[in-house]
Amino acid sequence: MSKSYPLLRCLALYREMPWRFALTATLFAASNLSMAWQQWLLGRAIHDVELGKAVVAQADGSLDYSVALGWLAILVAVALGRGLIQYLGGLLALIIGQDLLFILRERIFAQVQHLDLAYHREHGVGGMVTRTTRDSDKLRDALVNFWRQVFETALLIIATVGMLCWYSPLLGLVPLVITLGGMAILVKQTDKLVTLDRAVGQAYDNVNQNLTEGVSGVRVIKAFGLEPSRVADFTTQVNQFAFHSRQALAYACSHIPLPQIIIALGHVWVLAYGAHLVGKGELNIGELVASVLLANTLVLRVEGIGRVMQVFADARASAARIWELLDARPTIVSGQHKLPDGELGVRLDKVSVHPAQKDKAILQQCDLNLRPGEIIALVGTTGSGKSTLLGLLPRLIEADEGLIQLGNDQQGWQDITQLDTENLRRRVHVVAQESFLFSDTLAANMRLAKPDASDEDILEALRLASADDVLLRLENGLDTRIGDRGITLSGGQRQRICLARALLGQASLLGLDDATSALDAATEQRIIDNIRQLKHSQGRSLSLLIVSSKLSTVLLADKVALLEQGRIVAVGTHQELAQHNSVYRELMGVSSGQ
Numbered sequence: 001m002s003k004s005y006p007l008l009r010c011l012a013l014y015r016e017m018p019w020r021f022a023l024t025a026t027l028f029a030a031s032n033l034s035m036a037w038q039q040w041l042l043g044r045a046i047h048d049v050e051l052g053k054a055v056v057a058q059a060d061g062s063l064d065y066s067v068a069l070g071w072l073a074i075l076v077a078v079a080l081g082r083g084l085i086q087y088l089g090g091l092l093a094l095i096i097g098q099d100l101l102f103i104l105r106e107r108i109f110a111q112v113q114h115l116d117l118a119y120h121r122e123h124g125v126g127g128m129v130t131r132t133t134r135d136s137d138k139l140r141d142a143l144v145n146f147w148r149q150v151f152e153t154a155l156l157i158i159a160t161v162g163m164l165c166w167y168s169p170l171l172g173l174v175p176l177v178i179t180l181g182g183m184a185i186l187v188k189q190t191d192k193l194v195t196l197d198r199a200v201g202q203a204y205d206n207v208n209q210n211l212t213e214g215v216s217g218v219r220v221i222k223a224f225g226l227e228p229s230r231v232a233d234f235t236t237q238v239n240q241f242a243f244h245s246r247q248a249l250a251y252a253c254s255h256i257p258l259p260q261i262i263i264a265l266g267h268v269w270v271l272a273y274g275a276h277l278v279g280k281g282e283l284n285i286g287e288l289v290a291s292v293l294l295a296n297t298l299v300l301r302v303e304g305i306g307r308v309m310q311v312f313a314d315a316r317a318s319a320a321r322i323w324e325l326l327d328a329r330p331t332i333v334s335g336q337h338k339l340p341d342g343e344l345g346v347r348l349d350k351v352s353v354h355p356a357q358k359d360k361a362i363l364q365q366c367d368l369n370l371r372p373g374e375i376i377a378l379v380g381t382t383g384s385g386k387s388t389l390l391g392l393l394p395r396l397i398e399a400d401e402g403l404i405q406l407g408n409d410q411q412g413w414q415d416i417t418q419l420d421t422e423n424l425r426r427r428v429h430v431v432a433q434e435s436f437l438f439s440d441t442l443a444a445n446m447r448l449a450k451p452d453a454s455d456e457d458i459l460e461a462l463r464l465a466s467a468d469d470v471l472l473r474l475e476n477g478l479d480t481r482i483g484d485r486g487i488t489l490s491g492g493q494r495q496r497i498c499l500a501r502a503l504l505g506q507a508s509l510l511g512l513d514d515a516t517s518a519l520d521a522a523t524e525q526r527i528i529d530n531i532r533q534l535k536h537s538q539g540r541s542l543s544l545l546i547v548s549s550k551l552s553t554v555l556l557a558d559k560v561a562l563l564e565q566g567r568i569v570a571v572g573t574h575q576e577l578a579q580h581n582s583v584y585r586e587l588m589g590v591s592s593g594q
Helices: 006-016 018-051 064-116 115-165 169-216 218-223 227-255 259-281 285-305 309-326 386-392 419-425 442-446 453-463 468-473 491-504 521-532 574-580 582-588
Strands: 345-353 364-368 377-380 401-409 412-415 426-432 509-513 541-547 559-564 567-572
Touching: 006 018, 006 064, 006 115, 006 169, 006 309, 018 064, 064 115, 064 309, 064 541, 115 169, 115 285, 115 309, 169 218, 169 227, 169 259, 169 285, 169 309, 218 227, 218 468, 218 574, 259 285, 345 386, 345 541, 364 386, 364 401, 377 386, 377 521, 377 582, 386 509, 386 541, 412 419, 412 442, 442 491, 453 468, 453 491, 453 521, 468 491, 491 509, 491 521, 559 574, 559 582, 567 582, 574 582
Parallel strands: 364 567, 377 541, 377 559, 426 509, 509 541
Antiparallel strands: 345 364, 345 401, 401 412, 559 567
8 A cells, every 4th residue: 555645554454353344344334324224214203293193093082102102112223223233333443443553562662673773773762652652542543533433424424415315316415515525625634734743743752752861861860960951851842742732733623613614514405405395395394304314413423523633633643653663674684594503703804884974984994803712802992983893793783895704614604694683693692881681580681692591591691790799689589670771780780790691692702892891800800711611611612802991801802903993903912012003002001011
């Protein structure tokens, strides 16, 4: 379906539940067709009253109510039947509306997890949250109202106009033209409402982003005494949201009444022209009453569309925002090949990464060879591209030029773009400096890397990361809930647990992006020594690429790679670089003799 109609694309989601959709549509069709039939029966009953057939005087002076009671029984039965059908149809509409809301949110969350980091950096957290909450709720409201205000109204128009035309063609066709004209004006006005609601949605994104940052960064805010300024900023964002919301509501309130007045003229026509037909003897009183009731029902139902036009306009804008997210395609496409078992090394050949503006490369023609089991420290000034280089290894970032290979000399080397990303990221793991832990138990956080890990496996990983002392301080051991983002732990404790989680996953290549910055030199050395001993204790070797600015970390590495302005300008041991490279000496604060 065309991407120009995002709301219709949402309606197409009803294909996920074809039987319930068909049953709901059938119930609403029966309800509205029986509405016209009910009005027709009422007209026939009134006509019998007009002719004196409903209540008949008997010869003995008594009254025969049999016909009137018969009509009463029929009308009550039809009303009860319609009521039951409407209840079931409305209930099913609500149920499938909620089911569609679940489907939308599930797809949005899956897409958010699937998209590249570059997309997340560009759009931020606020926009993602808004699409999952506010936009999805507005779509749910529209999908529920679709049955009552669109599908049911369309059926009612067909049944009503058909019945009026059966009485007299002009009696039905003129209200039809008037109704369609009024609805055309309503639809035309939705374009402006959609534009206004897009501004509301953007303002809501800003409020969400501000709120998310205010909660996540509460420590920084308190540390610098920023509470008044942050509250003032948030108030400004909320006022902007309120301003755009008022604009949208004001437009709806000032423009919707005109088409409603036009639609109401159909009721006037039916009454006037119907009276004319009665005068000519072409229509009886019962049929006139039925026609007026039909017209009244039609006008009230179509006017209801005007009252919910804001809902549909909001939903149209929300649907567009949701489909923009769902239609986004990851720039990193998974390959089909899997990495061989065993040790892994890395080869970088003329690798370059350019920013979106393409004006200056982040990495330029980088060459590096990390042998299996080797530890290389990657050093450089801030902004030299160290984190970007690490992000290339599990394909969190894509290289624009050059070749990245993983493997070993015995089993061969494979181009990283040909590898299955799920398999790649199980074997290649990067631990960031900003340690992220979920608000769950310690054991649950650890098992993210290996869901079937036993408690003994977790304890061994904690020991390797020198984090077993952290466990001793937790009241409930592995079952201790560690709070949002691990707020109950110190920075060094969080870093060691994140490192332990990576070691539990038994990756063959590990990148540490300043992931030991909060650790003391002795703890750091114990961790590196434990990793080196894996070859002897567990029969596996782990290759390490460590980003660090600490001399104590660099001294633990087999080799050092120096990054300068996006280029790897030197690779060697610490002693070699300290003796022959002035940039390295200045960066690490050492002399040529050290």
